[in-house]
Amino acid sequence: MGLVEFLGQMGRDMQAFPFDDLSHIARYQARVKVNWKAFTDAFREGYHVAMVHGGSIPDSMNSPANPQGVPVSSRLYGSHYSMSTWANPEHKPTPSEALAWKMGMTFSPGEQLEMGGVNPSGDEIWWFDMNMVFPNFYAAMGPGWVFTYHFWPRSVDETDWIMNIYQMDAKDYGELIAQEHTKVLLRDLLYEDLSTLESTQRGMASGVLTELNISNSMELSVRQQQWVVQQWVNGDGDPGQV
Amino acid sequence: MSNLLPEPFREFESLAAIWSCGTERERHTVRLTSEFEQLQQLYDAVLPEIERIVAHLNQFPMGGLPTQEQNLLNLSFSCMEVALPVEAHGQSTVPGGFEPERFMVDF
Ligand SMILES: [Fe+2]
Numbered sequence: 444m445g446l447v448e449f450l451g452q453m454g455r456d457m458q459a460f461p462f463d464d465l466s467h468i469a470r471y472q473a474r475v476k477v478n479w480k481a482f483t484d485a486f487r488e489g490y491h492v493a494m495v496h497g498g499s500i501p502d503s504m505n506s507p508a509n510p511q512g513v514p515v516s517s518r519l520y521g522s523h524y525s526m527s528t529w530a531n532p533e534h535k536p537t538p539s540e541a542l543a544w545k546m547g548m549t550f551s552p553g554e555q556l557e558m559g560g561v562n563p564s565g566d567e568i569w570w571f572d573m574n575m576v577f578p579n580f581y582a583a584m585g586p587g588w589v590f591t592y593h594f595w596p597r598s599v600d601e602t603d604w605i606m607n608i609y610q611m612d613a614k615d616y617g618e619l620i621a622q623e624h625t626k627v628l629l630r631d632l633l634y635e636d637l638s639t640l641e642s643t644q645r646g647m648a649s650g651v652l653t654e655l656n657i658s659n660s661m662e663l664s665v666r667q668q669q670w671v672v673q674q675w676v677n678g679d680g681d682p683g684q685v
Numbered sequence: 686m687s688n689l690l691p692e693p694f695r696e697f698e699s700l701a702a703i704w705s706c707g708t709e710r711e712r713h714t715v716r717l718t719s720e721f722e723q724l725q726q727l728y729d730a731v732l733p734e735i736e737r738i739v740a741h742l743n744q745f746p747m748g749g750l751p752t753q754e755q756n757l758l759n760l761s762f763s764c765m766e767v768a769l770p771v772e773a774h775g776q777s778t779v780p781g782g783f784e785p786e787r788f789m790v791d792f
Contacts, residue, residue, distance in 0.1 A: 499779075543765075616743050624765045631770075633788075635781070
């Protein structure tokens, strides 16, 4: 099966994105003592943002109107998954963030460029799409930027993680400095995301809990991964497009 | 000693001596290992001047900055490097974050 066929509808939904107009602006790596599937679970929902990122981005994906940061839409594409996140219309930018948006663009909710290949459900309030390509590749796609994660299992409880960031080519030095804001904001958010994983792994490995509760709707993709992995492990392969 | 920065920005010479690093990894390392007060100093001095800096830099083609202008650009990058710590963290590292020694910045 070729890549295009494997991606199926998810690939078609992102095909119009102007990937060629983006520059590769950053790469980060870490070796984390966590199972690769538990690692990807940390990027399959939006409710952690209010807690894990509450200090860094207190009002980007959540507000009193949407305290859990419930996504605006999600799509099951066979083995793959995509979710469109909600952006708080009342979001208040910090001084550096406002400056970045004035000179160019950054990761936080702001000016929405008209762009194909994103927001496949056409949601009115939309921040960016979180796309999980089975089994170990993630691409977040927003208006003018993409960042990706690769998850490479080393053992049952250790994973190499690589993050790459791409943004629209900077046409002047203001846009270039705004790109630096994008990098630092994303990088510090990942310091927060990575901080929870090893204790999750230790908790599971302790055997104290015999089961974990998974939310029906907010953790739809966590449930999907459990099922999809079983499909593949049992030799049934891709469950097909939904 | 020759000046690090172009003439209109000489007030930032002492900051440039610390913060005008050429790679993201170096800027991040300086941030992680500096006292929070130093981050605050850079932020307070340079952030309000970024647009004046950009107007100066934009006289030159992309990728074609003389050494002093390149230092000025790197200083502005460092200002962005410290912005989130100053605006949100209140410290040089990410509160409760993953260990910086294990987080690799490649560029
Ligand atoms: Fe996160």
